[in-house]
Structures are given as C-alpha cells and as structure tokens.
Amino acid sequence: MADVEEDLRRLEGGLAAAQRVLGADHPDTLAAMNNLAATLSDQGELDRAQELQEQVLAARRRLLGPDHPTTLAAMNNLAYTLQAQGDLARARELQKEVMHASRRILGPDDPETLRSINNLAVAFRAPGDLIGAMELHQQALDIRQRLLGPEHPAL
Secondary structure, eight states: OHHHHHHHHHHHHHHHHHHHHHOTTSHHHHHHHHHHHHHHHHTTOHHHHHHHHHHHHHHHHHHHOTTSHHHHHHHHHHHHHHHHHTOHHHHHHHHHHHHHHHHHHHOTTSHHHHHHHHHHHHHHHTTTOHHHHHHHHHHHHHHHHHHHOTTOTTO
16 A cells, blocks of 8 residues: 555656646646546546546647547546546547547547447446447457458457
C-alpha cells in the first residue's frame, strides 16, 4: 500500500511541476495528468480520475480538435472511467463518438478503428445489450478476417 501511495505522490508532484514549468496546456503536462488519472482509476479513485480526464479531454479538444487521435484516446479513457462508475449511457455515447470519428479519419480497417468497435461493444455489453455487443464484435471480426484471412492465429 505504501508503494501505491508513493507512486501517487510522485505522479501528483510531477503533474504540479509540469503545470508550473510548462504550463497547463503543454503536451507533457497533459500526459502527466492523463497518467495520474489512469493510476487513480486503477486504484478505484474514480471521481478524481474522472475530473482529471475531463480536463485532459477539454484541453485536447481545444488544442488538437475533436478528431485528433490523441483527443479520441482521451475520450476513450474517460469513457472507461464513466463505465466503471456506472454512467453507462454517457460511456456508450463517448465510445460511439470515438468509433465514428475513427472510421471517418483512420478508415474502417485501421487497428484503432477496430479497437474502438470492440470498446463500443463492451459499452453495449455492460448494461446487458448482448445483441448490440455481439453485432459489434462480429463487425470487428469480419474486418479482421477479411484483412488477415480466416485462419490467422490472431483471430
């Protein structure tokens, strides 16, 4: 337990230093904030994680635009935390945004698009929409089979 607390203090100190030296909108500051949020989420401190992830997402949207891959990753991170908190509807909406943007920007066959389809499927499965989840997983599988062949070991 002491190691976890020490890690959190180190991450919080690193974030404070980055904010002071680099400024709130610097990419390294936002990365430090994201890392702290991920650690907090892993430790079950979901409210603090969500607060930081909301800040990261707002900054990424403002600085990089809504369709930048880094912004989409921030949306995915926030959706994960929202789902863990039980805000399944908002998590699913964010995952839908990520999937649609990934398809539009990266193309339907990009690995990040496939990952976003699977993430959305998980968001459908969480509240019990197994049919919706299965359809999305099947979509991702169909794309992988088309790209890799039906006998590929990764399938």
